[in-house]
Amino acid sequence: MSSFGRRRMLALLAAAAFAEPLLATRLTTATAATTGELAPLVMQVVAHEDDDILFMNPDLAASLATQVPTVTVFLTAGNQTGDPCQTNCGGQPDTDWERTQNRQLGAINAYSRMAGVSDTVPGTDEEGRWARDMLRVGDRSVERYVLRERPNVHLIFVNLHDGNLISLEQDRTATDFTVTPPPVDNHPPVQPTTYNGNQVAGLLKDLMVAYQPSVLRAQDEYPDPAKRWHPDHLAAARFAAEAALLYRAAQPGTAMNLVQVNYRDYNIETSPVNLEASAVTAKAGIFAEYQSHDHSTGNYSPDWFSRMYYRWSRGTSWAGVNADGRPQAFVVRNGMLYTCWRTTSGGWSDSLQLADPGGRLAPGIAVGTNSDGRLEVFAHRLSDHHIVSLAQNTPSQEWRQRWTDHGTPNPGNLASQVGSPVVANDDDDRLELFVRNAGGGLSSKWQTTPSGDWSSGWADMGGSDIQDPVSAVRNGDRRIEVFASTSTKMLSWWQTSRNGAFAGPGEIPGARPASPPKAVLNGAGRIHLAYRESGTGAMGISRQVAPGGSWTTPSFYQGHGGVGEPAATVAGGKVTLFERNRGTGVSSTVQATETVYAAWKDLGQTALDYPAAVTDFAGVAHVFVIGTNGRIYVHPMNTPDGTWHGPF
Incomplete structure (x- = not known):
């Protein structure tokens, strides 16, 4: 020795x-x-x-x-x-x-x-x-x-x-x-x-x-x-x-x-x-x-x-807006779901633990809004790899004490390869659920009536090699479009009519994704699709030429580095994007014109992973992050209190 x-x-x-x-x-x-x-x-x-x-x-x-x-x-x-x-x-x-x-x-x-x-x-x-x-x-x-x-x-x-x-x-x-x-x-x-x-x-x-x-x-x-x-x-x-x-x-x-x-x-x-x-x-x-x-x-x-990739991405859909316009955010801590919300007095609530989901949850939470205004949150339960959801009893009020079990598109040994859920609203406001399936394609399930049951069963929509999670949005023609990154390209699916069946997958021209995408509908009714560019980490943005129409060649914005999908919301008709930057803070950019985004701005804070963003009924955009203390922080943009609040 x-x-x-x-x-x-x-x-x-x-x-x-x-x-x-x-x-x-x-x-x-x-x-x-x-x-x-x-x-x-x-x-x-x-x-x-x-x-x-x-x-x-x-x-x-x-x-x-x-x-x-x-x-x-x-x-x-x-x-x-x-x-x-x-x-x-x-x-x-x-x-x-x-x-x-x-x-x-x-x-x-x-x-x-x-x-x-x-x-x-x-x-x-x-x-x-x-x-x-x-x-x-x-x-x-x-x-x-x-x-x-x-x-x-x-x-x-x-x-x-x-x-x-x-x-x-x-x-x-x-x-x-x-x-x-x-x-x-x-x-x-x-x-x-x-x-x-x-x-x-x-x-x-x-x-x-x-x-x-x-x-x-x-x-x-x-x-x-x-x-x-x-x-x-x-x-x-x-x-x-x-x-x-x-x-x-x-x-x-x-x-x-x-x-x-x-x-x-x-x-x-x-x-x-x-x-x-x-x-x-x-x-x-x-x-x-x-x-x-x-x-x-x-x-x-x-x-x-x-490369660095999370096994279970938190995604950027873990916040929503109540029927009365107040934002609410959700975080999984030690397998259980917690939430905080803007109170009617203008402050923020303490963190509240919601009902026991019956097993550990993965961190990726998607928030949807039922036709009657009740929020509903969706998650992947790790104990059996089922997709589960929890809804409010009353719009803007208390939550139910029992989760709904939506099963899995892939029962059996491969169920663990099913991804985290996302949701979007049909033209009649029925919620439709989308998830990467165990074969690497896309599967969906939907409410049979507005705010009703989920007895549709799972439908396989095809595709292969898609990365988790996917992104879904209702376009300017009120038809749902779904987007997913693969290791080499960006795929899309689209309803051929309102509330109708889907076509696809097609390919978004010129997209070279190194993250899942985030789709958002701007004030002109056109989808902006944001994602990281492979090899550079720059933010790529593909835009629809017209509502529900074809796509432009993507533009790329270097930003402040970092990895992973952006968060997005629309305020005043303009898209605001948020990224977790190379210093683990949050940076933002806002749509200056239909085709150009402004310079990135560093908002500070320390983010554990990916932000989420929503806009309240007063038109104020809010960005949320999870800190390294496991707590939620929120930044209301362009208001007198436009700084970070928390922890919650």
């Missing part, structure tokens, strides 16, 4: 005494608010020491740059790769522990870079910028690193064997033991800790109780079986989800502040490039810090550096 490894081992055996005060500080901060609101804290749970760098960036680096407290839990020791040399590495280290050490060093160097703390000796931690200890969690201990210059940045290593995590998740009678260091000098050996699957989930739950995260990041629980994925990534994501439910049972008050974000896995390599060049360079630089300790380059695809 190297001299550095021996010093490191002695530090671990000493179990530094500063650990508990740091943890106590977090607990004091978290429980201080009388409203039960938590200070922001982001927790990542991943299998390996590079999973977060490769698949959660640039989100991870951005949250560190904004000084949000961060803890990352690495479940495996990563002991199948990792090496001790800096250059010309021709072989692997001799022991599991040496490989584990070096992957840990790669992680702490990557986090040093993301946190803006650099070692003067690149590729090492010889200066001791990270303090190490053994953190007691319940009846177990885990290895923890704390960044001395940013003590709100923690890395936790559980050190289970690489490649064995999926067996623990699937077979709860199976056990594994931690990779542990060899004896050092006269110190007694560190004994391995044995885990079964229930104990892994329990450890994560205990860490959530201790740290009380407001955001939980994990990878894909439901990967597409037809594409490449990693079993340990799947296991880590499932353990994180299981632990979140255990956390909810153990501490229902604080656990209900938790917002979950899942990231797609290896299969992002088949999706369009959605990061701008500067973000690709930054991501590659972060990974280079890690890779100085893990030269197994054959395991990495360069396509991962230019």
